[in-house]
């Protein structure tokens with residue numbers, strides 16, 4: 806879209822040949838802020854050709870809190886408007902500090918995964934509705950829910966209707 810600038814752009818003493826780079830990612834990985842997941846999230850993003858990567862404490866659970874939900878949805882809609890991103894991965898993880906802070910305790914790993922799955926499925930419904938409201942083409946929208954453990958191993962990945 807843009808040719809090279811005719812006059813070099815200098816910023817903080819550094820000459821730039823260009824100040825724009827096209828977006829190549831068409832995915833969003835929405836996850837938790839958890840520091841233990843950084844490497845696993847980066848690996849997942851690289852495997853999927855890049856991704857916008859917003860994060861809020863709780864990952865998918867952030868969509869269930871009314872205040873956090875509007876922020877979370879606004880980031881996904883922004884990625885759609887900026888680069889046409891319509892493939893959305895909603896990620897939560899076991900041993901999540903946000904659930905602990907909310908006083909949620911689990912009796913078993915199975916119970917924990919069930920709860921994360923239920924929360925992610927609800928989040929996926931909000932995300933789909935927000936993208937449709939932002940005029941994203943319905944047939945291009947693909948929403949996946951993903952559960953990983955704190956070591957970054959994938960426990961579940963499911964496409965949502």
Ligand SMILES: [Zn+2]
Pocket residue numbers: 837838839862863864898900901902903
């Ligand atoms: Zn977490």
